Amino acid sequence: MTKYDWASLEALMQPRGIAVVGASPDAGKYPGKVIKNLGKSGFPGKIYPINPKYDEIFGYRTYKSVRDLPGPADVALLLIGAKNILGMLDDLIAIGTRTAIIYASGMAEASEAGVELQEQIAAKARAGGIRLLGPNTLGAINRDNGTWLSGAAVLGRETLIEGPLSMVTQSGGIMGSFLDRAMAHGIGFSKAIATGNEADINVADCVGYFAQDEATKAIAVFAESIRDIPKFTAACRLAADNGKPIVLMKTGRSERGKRVTQGHTAALIGNDDAYEALFADLGVIRVESLDDLFLIPNGIINLPRPKGKRVGVISASGGLAGLSADICDRVGITMATFSDATDAEVKELQTGYGSCFNPLDITGQVVTSETWWQVRHMHELLLKDPNVDVVVSGQAAGQYAEQTGIDLVEMAKAADKPLIPFWTGRDVNAGGLRRLRDANLPVFEQADAAFRAVKASVDYAAFLRERDTAESGKAVDTNFARGAVTMDAFPLTKTDVVVSLAEVEIVTLSLTPDDQVGPFLTFADADGSRRHGLIPWNSRQADMLAKRFVGENDSRRDVVRELIAKLAEIAITANLPTKAVLAFGRNGEPLRADFAQGNASDDA
Structure with missing residues (x-):
């Protein structure tokens, strides 16, 4: 079995020194944004701007050439035109740089001449022991240690929320959108890498690196193609070994989507059904929504792992109960049959209203100060029911939103099974929503997003349970007759x-x-x-x-x-x-x- 050097990305994500080639004092231009972001990040190592036109940029001493640097530059940020990169690589090889980021576009995605130039650059870097990120990339971000190697606008946020989710994407624009939307939902991140054209470092390299990275607990992937299937397979298996879910969004399902993708990063798209088969076998969770890329892994890693696939739904709204039933049927969720004990106690509590059917509609009649305890008690009944593996709570709590949030957090922390709320209100229910997010309890603002997360969580847990025995069993009989099957x-x-x-x-x-x-x-x-x-x-x-x-x-x-x-x-x-x-x-x-x-x- 081939062994891959996942740690080779350490120089990119944990550098001692950074050479910023083509640095600019103009914060309105991309080279200026990159060095400005580095200054803001609190990066603990050395920052070396390289530009013969200046003596100082943003307070940093500026050097005429990388050969003049007084210390190591593990990573070089090449903020220069494509035609100047081959010559710059000679200098970087001479000083022992281990990784270079090429931000420039206009290579393999643009023309035959661009393909040839990209191949020449990759060959020279490979011969000189330099790993390449890009070209046509937005860079990389390690939020944890201040290695912000990007001019992405999202780095201008007042606060970057810390979290255990890391992301790799072949699209730089998607990286910024993903991080911004995740943090708007209160979900933080650890690392993000945009691989661009993948002249060297590719999606598989990044998945493998994240799979062995202690700070990363879940991995999000936005891919246009998978260039190295064996390496990707090994990386996904390592992630599964370490219990780290991979949630992936891949473009190129349609013929038009394939054409657009090939023009973006010169990606080879392949057969989408073949990818579906590969992802299913590796336990990779494929999604169709950008928000699901962060909502689903956030749910999986912050809740107990389901022991089975039977789902119980509870709601104080008949409308939400009916909506939940339709969505569960559509996404293929197995609805639990409540135990006799649960059935009897719920019927006693709900004399004259509601139902004991799954989804359980407790109705708005119990949402009063005198009967509020029943809401919590019926949640607890489902949480202790042996026939239920996952509990979903549909909330439109109104004036009792904050108390609902408090109760859900307390019950979720005490439970040995997932309790997943979806929260349909906004401003009126803000207090409860804040309680849930402050406690890192995954919460969804749309019912369909919640149930997609439930399905993904149940399927991933089943995958982990079964994968250990998948290698055992009698081998397929290869003596089966060749030729036509009758x-x-x-x-x-x-x-x-x-x-x-x-x-x-x-x-x-x-x-x-x-x-x-x-x-x-x-x-x-x-x-x-x-x-x-x-x-x-x-x-x-x-x-x-x-x-x-x-x-x-x-x-x-x-x-x-x-x-x-x-x-x-x-x-x-x-x-x-x-x-x-x-x-x-x-x-x-x-x-x-x-x-x-x-x-x-x-x-x-």
């Missing part, structure tokens, strides 16, 4: 029952070879949903994949598991695109399986 290769119980089409469910399972990620499977269910996974290498992985595709208790699971194993054998021996179409009866009994090779389309 019905004899996958016998089903014969049936003479005649059924109507209304009583038949058609699903497909497709094997698709992929040069970047490797062969993967796509399961298209009868309801139109699609799930993906890399091919399994042993029986245990095949079993886990079947559970991901159809669910743990689905009657189709055994048949799907067997078919997964057959397609894995084909991937190992022949690696031909293969599609299986399966027909199941209304009770999940297998009726027929047909196969085709040479076309991986999964349209039923």
Whole structure:
């Protein structure tokens, strides 16, 4: 197995000295903003502005050349034009600089000439032992030690909130937006890196670095492509080993999105279904919202890990209860059935109003000073119910907002399961919201965001529980016959029952070879949903994949598991695109399986 030097980013994130090449005294220009931010950050090391036109910039002695520096410059900030970088690298190699940041654009993303220049720069840096960040980057930020190597506007905030979340993005603009929006929600960060064109340092390097960084507890990724799949896989596995969730947003799903992305950072996009399979196997949580990039990891790392997937919802609003039910169904959340003890006590408390159905509507009738204790008590009933693994509280608390916040914080801290509130008010409920955020209790302002976080938290906990056994199991049989697959290769119980089409469910399972990620499977269910996974290498992985595709208790699971194993054998021996179409009866009994090779389309 290849070993990667994740610590090679230490010079970038923990430098002793910083050379600012092309520094400017004009704080309105990007080179001036960079050095101004460094001066504000409290960086404890040495700052060396380099510009032959000046003797001093912002109070720092300024040098004519990097060769004149009196001490080490572990990182050089190259705030100069692209055409001047090759020559500057010679000087940096001579003084032993370990990392350089190239902010300039106009290279691989711009033209063939730019591609050639970027390759020349990367080759020279590699030969001289220098790691490169960029080109076309906004830089890097280590909030913890004042290494602010960026002119990002977000660094102009009065306060940068400290937190255990670190972020890597190929887009500099996204880095600033992400940090600003996260802190607006009271969520702080530790480190952020914008990789740009990735002439050298890439997303995988940064994920690996964060995975072994003690200050980082969760990792957010905004990616346009994954350039080094083996390194990315190793980095994600290291993060999982250390219990650090990775939440990722990736562009390039649509054809138009792919074209835009390729023009931005010269990224190679790849097959999105293949990426889905890769992320699922690595436990990477893929999201579609920029806010989910910080809301979901913040929830996972600040709450107890769910022991199961059964969710109980409680609300003092019938409207929020109904909304919650719809969202849970849409995102695939398993709703808990309350225990008999919970059911009996709730019914006693709610005589004449409310319901004991999940979601539990306690109604506004209990939101009075005399009956307020019932609100807390019914939360506590769900928290101690053995049939409930996660509790979600939908709040529109009004005049009792602050007391609600106090109670939720106290109950969450005492509970051994997650208690997740979503808070629908703004100014009227500000006191309660402040109580929750001051206590670092994850809180969501939209119900759908809360339930997406619940689903992600439950799925990630299940992934961690199962991954330790995924490597065990009988290896896939590679003696499976090569060539065309026939019905004899996958016998089903014969049936003479005649059924109507209304009583038949058609699903497909497709094997698709992929040069970047490797062969993967796509399961298209009868309801139109699609799930993906890399091919399994042993029986245990095949079993886990079947559970991901159809669910743990689905009657189709055994048949799907067997078919997964057959397609894995084909991937190992022949690696031909293969599609299986399966027909199941209304009770999940297998009726027929047909196969085709040479076309991986999964349209039923």
